[in-house]
Amino acid sequence: MTYLKSVKTDSKGFTLVEIIVTIVAAGILGAIFVHLMGTALNASWNSVEIVRDESGGEGTIEEIIADYVAAINSAPAGALTTIRNKITNKDYGDSVTWTYIEFDAGGAEIDRGATPTDNLKVVLQASGQLAPAIAGRYPLTMILTNSRRNAGDQIAIF
Numbered sequence: 001m002t003y004l005k006s007v008k009t010d011s012k013g014f015t016l017v018e019i020i021v022t023i024v025a026a027g028i029l030g031a032i033f034v035h036l037m038g039t040a041l042n043a044s045w046n047s048v049e050i051v052r053d054e055s056g057g058e059g060t061i062e063e064i065i066a067d068y069v070a071a072i073n074s075a076p077a078g079a080l081t082t083i084r085n086k087i088t089n090k091d092y093g094d095s096v097t098w099t100y101i102e103f104d105a106g107g108a109e110i111d112r113g114a115t116p117t118d119n120l121k122v123v124l125q126a127s128g129q130l131a132p133a134i135a136g137r138y139p140l141t142m143i144l145t146n147s148r149r150n151a152g153d154q155i156a157i158f
Contacts, residue, residue, distance in 0.1 A: 057124050057140050060092050064122060068144050080120045080146050087122065095125045101143070118146040 014022075067086060071079035080100075087098045100112040101121045109121075124140040 054140075057095075060096065060124055061122075061140050061142060064092060064096070065142070072147070076146070080116070080118075080144060083122070083144060084120060092124075097123050097125070120144045 064083065064087075068079060068083050071082040075082070084098050086092065087096050099121050100115055100117040101119045102110045102112055102117050103119075104110055120143070122142050122144060
């Protein structure tokens with residue numbers, strides 16, 4: 001009598017080929033992930049710096065608006081001149097510029113330079129560590145108007 005040995009066919013592990021294919025696939029996906037995410041991670045400090053510098057710029061804009069409101073409420077006729085002089089004296093820093101402007105019938109801006117008009121355009125350029133890299137790309141601009149000409153006009157509260 002011959003006894004046949006039964007061959008066990010229900011394996012409970014992975015074959016060497018399956019393990020090698022899995023390692024190669026994980027390596028390829030890992031290389032793609034590092035390539036795509038590596039550049040984003042290297043430049044992530046840029047976003048933090050931009051937000052920090054922008055919040056500082058917004059603080060400067062709020063300071064200018066507060067000074068303008070105080071000037072327009074106390075001496076309406078000279079409010080724009082007061083703000084212009086503070087900007088010229090660098091009270092708000094080197095990155096703030098001004099110009100007088102008007103608008104034509106189509107709404108286009110006309111630059112009047114130093115010739116006084118009823119509108120003073122104030123521009124705050126980027127400052128901080130990233131200023132050379134982002135100069136001119138993220139300016140904060142506001143237009144201050146000579147909205148009250150008489151001391152008897154209603155006080156503006158902002």
